[in-house]
Amino acid sequence: MNREHTGTVIPKxxxxxxxxxxxxxxxxxxxxxxxxxxxLLRQAYALHQNQIIDSGGLSDLLELADSAxxxxxxxxxxxxxxx
Numbered sequence: 001m002n003r004e005h006t007g008t009v010i011p012k013x014x015x016x017x018x019x020x021x022x023x024x025x026x027x028x029x030x031x032x033x034x035x036x037x038x039x040l041l042r043q044a045y046a047l048h049q050n051q052i053i054d055s056g057g058l059s060d061l062l063e064l065a066d067s068a069x070x071x072x073x074x075x076x077x078x079x080x081x082x083x
Contacts, residue, residue: 012052019043023064033072040065 044061
């Protein structure tokens, strides 16, 4: 379902593309892993609430967000062990 926001219609594909772009933003993820993860979760729930994704899609996005957080934590540990 398309939603109107300030007079514009955002297609489903654009909303999901926006979420995926945020997921792939490694610089933001590595700079502030917790905040970035929280933003991914909030946006995933918003996509579900706005009926852009179904429950299965929400589950997939939450899993991807958790994987991104795990990646950031592992990267941080690798950086700390190199110092």
